[in-house]
Every structure is written in C-alpha cells, then in structure tokens.
Amino acid sequence: MSDRWIADRMHKIDASGIRKVFDLAANMQSPINLSIGQPHFDTPAEVKQALCDAVQAGRNVYSQTQGIKPLLEALQAQVAQEYDHSDRQIFVTSGTSGGLMLALSTLVNPGDEVICFDPWFVMYKHLTTLAGGTVKLIDTYPDFRIDLNKVREAITPRTKVILCNSPCNPTGYVATEEELKGLALLAKEQDVALISDEIYRVFCYDRPFVSPARWNDQTIVIDGFSKSHSMTGLRLGWAHGPAHIIQQMIKLQQFTFVCAPQPVQWAGLAALKTDISDRVAEYHRKRDMMLRELGGLYDIQGASGAFYLFIKAPWGTGSEFVAEAIRNELLIIPGNVFSQHDTHFRVSFAAEDDTLAKGVEVLKRLVRRG
Template sequence: MSENWISDRMRNIDASGIRKVFDLAATMTDPINLSIGQPHFDTPEPIREAFHQAIESGRNAYSQTQGIKPLIDRIQADVDREYGQDDRKAFITSGTSGGLMLALCTLVNPGDEVIVFDPWFVMYKHLTTLAGGKVVQIDTYPDFKIDIDKVAAAITDRTKVILFNSPSNPTGAVASPEEVQGLAELAMKHDIALISDEIYRTFCYDDNFCSPVEYNPQTIVIDGFSKSHSMTGHRVGICHGPQHIVQQMLKLQQFTFVCSPHPAQWAALAACDVDMTNEVNDYRGKRDYMLDQLKDYEIHGAGGAFYLFVKAPWGTGTEFVKEAIARNLLIIPGNVFSSKDTHFRVSYAATEQTLERGAKVLKDLLHAR
C-alpha cells in the first residue's frame, strides 16, 4: 500500500495511548491493572437475559435509525420528566463515542474552534480533528475547576462548540452548579453550541449531578448505558437535544452507524429498570479507600466517575508511569489526556485485592527517586 493513500486527517490523529497500555497488559503476567476505563463488575443478569431473549426472538436485523420505539419512549419520558422542554428530543446512538462523533460532525465546519477543558477525555481532540475543527484548550489545573472568565477570553468568531464533561474522565471532577450555570449562560450569550458529555452522571459521590440543560435549553446531551450498567461492549448511547439538531444527527447516523445494535437496545430497555445503587455505593467506598491510601499524593477532583488524576511526586507523568509499569502496575500517563505531562490516571474500577496491590506499589513509588 502506498503511504500516499492515507488521508491528511488520519495523519493528524495519534493512536490511543490508553489502547497502547491495554495492549501492553495482554503481554504481562498477572498485572495490577488500574488503567481500564470501564466498570469491573459484569453486566447485571436481567440485562444479559434481555439481550439473550432479543437474539432468540429474532430481533437481529437493523432497528430504526433513531432506535427501537419502546426504548425511545422510555428515554423520552425520562427526559421530559426531568427537563420539561417541548423541543427536546431523544434518540439512540451507537455508544457514547458514536454520539460524540455525530454531534461534532453535525456542528463543526473546517476551521471551526471547539473549546475543551484540559485535562480532557482522549477522544475529544481526535474527533474534533476528524470533523475538521481545531481544539482550543482551557487550562483547569491544579484543581480542575472551570474558570468562566478564561472560557470567555478564549471565545473568537470561529468558536462553534464548547465540549463539557462532568463527572470528568480523567479527573473525576464534578462541576458545581455555579460552574455549570456560568458555562451554560456563556454559551447562550455567544450563540455557541454546548455539548454535555454525561456518561458518568450516575457516579456522583459527594454532590448532586447538575446538567447545563437546566440553564441552557439548547444543550446537546450525550449519555448512555456503558458505564452505569457495565454495558461498554453493547454500544448503546443516548443523545437528546433541540429537535432540529437531532434531525441532522439522525441523518448522519443513517449513513455511518445505521443504528445501535438491535438486540443491545432491548437489553438497554431492561437496564432502565435495574437499580445500580449498590454498585455506585461500592465505587464510592473504593474512591474513599484509594484517597486514604494515597493521602501523601496531591489529588484534586475525585468527586465522581471512577478515576483519580494524581500528580506525579517526581519526574514527569510518563517517567513515573514507566517505573510503575516496571513494577507490574498499569496506570495511564496524564499526557494522554492533557497538554501537560505532570499527572497520571488511576482507575479504581477494580477488585479490593487489586486496589490493595496497586496502592502498595504507589506508596512504594512515592520516594523511589
């Protein structure tokens, strides 16, 4: 194959640093894996059974592009109950990542600017590149709080989208109502699209979740079942937003993903009635345990999701992670998510035994240099 066949857009997208760590894990013997960004518990049995029944009953063809009617009706009813906005319509995407791609490709023209908050979820930068846009980073170090004045100063006549994530991957930061309201009102004032990535909304440990939809009815929400119900492989996401935006996203979905996997949508319908309170409480306990074990590290955020974004006590984040991997501990260097190389990400979506082993290595590494 000629190298000339590769498009310029692909040359501007790097392979995922997280995937590199996953690949490395496959070559190691009994690694202490605190790198993975998905729940460690299996998909609950009622959801698995609904998936099985859907397959056995012949629900294996394409569904409607927008999703199966029973699931749409259920999600729409929940959205209407929460927000009461007549123009807000929901549909089913092929995972949250699919929803993000649809939103950005629907909204962003070549050369448009997309504001993201550093540290950001790894896909934001590359999906913006795919859409032809340019990422503008707002520094949130050291406490990962959003400074509305910084956002306002970054807005130009090319700013098209603000991409917001709370609770955050990788920091676990949960934005306060004041931050959310300020961001929502700023987007409205400047007629900028606001995309709210709410995939971790179930995992808020100290404060109630707050969506910018409460302050900005034009907000486009991306959500799904992957993290809340451990359905990462099922690829069932949710999007809701203004009807005219949703119509354009559906048009694009017809010619890309076609639909979310049909039997998985019936599983998602069953998931709507599965109480995940015990799992959330379990992760709250794991968060508390890891914060206690790592109290000699500098850690901010950590109010939600299942991540800690930890400042390396010596060297760069990459240098620290290399030493951790040499001791059989898999964590993710912070520069995978950031323009800076000062931190590393720990996932506490793991068993108690794995967390104990990982915490011991991290405590040993505190003074390794």
C-alpha cells in the same frame, strides 16, 4: 501501497500515547491493572437476559434509525420529566462515542474551533479533527475547576462548540452548579453550541449531578448505558437536544451507524428498570478507601465522581513515574495521554479490592523513591 492514499486528517490523529504505555506493559508477568476505563462488575443479569430474549425472538434486524419505539418512549419520558423543554428530542446512538461523533460532525465545519477542558477525554480531540475542526484547550490545573473567565477569553468568531464532561474522565472532577450554570449561560449569550458528555452522571459522591441543559435548552446531551450498567461492549447510548439538531444527527446516523444494534436496545430497556445503586455505593466506598490510603502521600484533586483518580507524580514526569510503576507490575496511564501536561497519571479504581490493595502498596513504595 502508497502512503499518499492516506487522508491528511489521519496524520493529525496520534495514537502513540496509549501505544507507548502498552508497549512498556507487553512484558509484564502479573500486572496489577488499574488502567481500565470500564466497570469491573458484570452486566446485570436482567439486562443479559433481555438481550438473549431479543436475539431468540428474532429481533436481529435493523431497527428504525432513531431506535426502537419502547426505548425511545421510555427515554423521552425520562428526559421530559427532568427538563420540561418543549423542543427537546431524543434518539438512540451506537454508544456514546457514536453520539459524540454525530454531534461534532453535525455542528463543526472545517476550520471551526471546539473548546475543551484540559485534561480531556482522549476522543474529543480526534473526533474534532475528523470533523475538520480544531480543539482549543482551556487549562484547568491544578484543581480542574471551570474558570468562566478563561472560557470567555477563548471564544473567537471561529468558536462553534464548547464540550463539557462532568463527572470528568480522567480527573473525576464533578463541576459545581455555579460553574455549569455559568457555562450554560455563557454559551447561550455567545451563540455557541454546548455539548454535555454525561456518561458518568450516576457516579457522583460529594455533590449531586447537575446538567448544564438545566439553564440552556439548546444544550446537546450525550449519555448511555456503558458505564452505569457495565455495557461497554454492547455499544448503546443516547443523545438529546433541540429537535432541529437531533434531526440532523439522526440523518447522519442513517448513513453511518444505520442504528444501534437492535437486540442491545431491548437490553437497554431492561437496564432502565434495573437498580444499580449498590454499584454506585461500591465505587463510592472504593473512592474513599483510595483517598484514605493515598491522600496523605500524593496530591489528588478532583476525585468526586466517575471511577478515576488523576494524581500528580511526586517525582519526575508523569510518563517517567508510569514507566517505573510498570516496572513494578502496576499498569496505570500517564496524564499526557489526556493532557498537554506530563505531570500526572490516571488510576482507575474500577477493580476488585485485592487488586486495589496491591496497587496501593506499589504506589506507597514508589512515592518514597522521590
């Protein structure tokens, strides 16, 4: 088999960052795992029951590409109530990752630029590459705020998309109303598409969630059930935006994912009616506990949403610190997986309290080695 068979785009997609971490972790005996980017609680019982009922009822065939009618109607009503945009349309995607891929593939031509904020969710860069575009990174260190002057300076004639994620993975930063309003109006002024990844929107602890779509009715919003309802493996998301863009995304979904899994869509309908406020409160408590235990020892910015702390390494590089943590049975992710910089590491507090306590104990030991 010849390597010339491999498409050039694949050589621009580097999975080595995560691979190196798990290579280091391969010999861990009793890992304290604070690396996982998904909720630690189980899928709500009523959601699981709705999935089982759909399977037993024979709802195992294709749905229409845009999603089953009851779920579409429920989501459309929710979005209409929030935004009151006359042209805002919704459809159901195969996970938020599927929604992101469809949005970028619909909008980005080869050679176009996509503005992302560093640190960024790892998939943004690779999905942009798949679409033939180039990521243009805006540094947000040390506090992870959106600097609108930097965004304006980064826009060129090749800029097609600005990709925003609040609450943010990996930093946990929740952008302010002022930042998001400014970003929305700047995108509108410059005729640049704005994609808002809102998968963590329910997990805001210090300020309310705000969507930039509030000020820019052309914003494409990506959302889903994975994080809020612990449905990561069920692959169910949704997207909404101006109808002419959504129609193109639906067309592409028809010839890629076909549709989201139909039984899971019925589970999603049950999820919309399920109260998860207790889970949000639990992560708020865990966030407070982690900041209380580590805040005086480590430089921690952001951490106002999602379920991550993005912590500055107190000595060495982020990768060196993580390697030492792994030698101490603590599995965390180096910041350079999400960033051009190798100065930080990501901790997930989506874990049981005793696991978090063990992780805190290791981190307290490690900070004294500097």
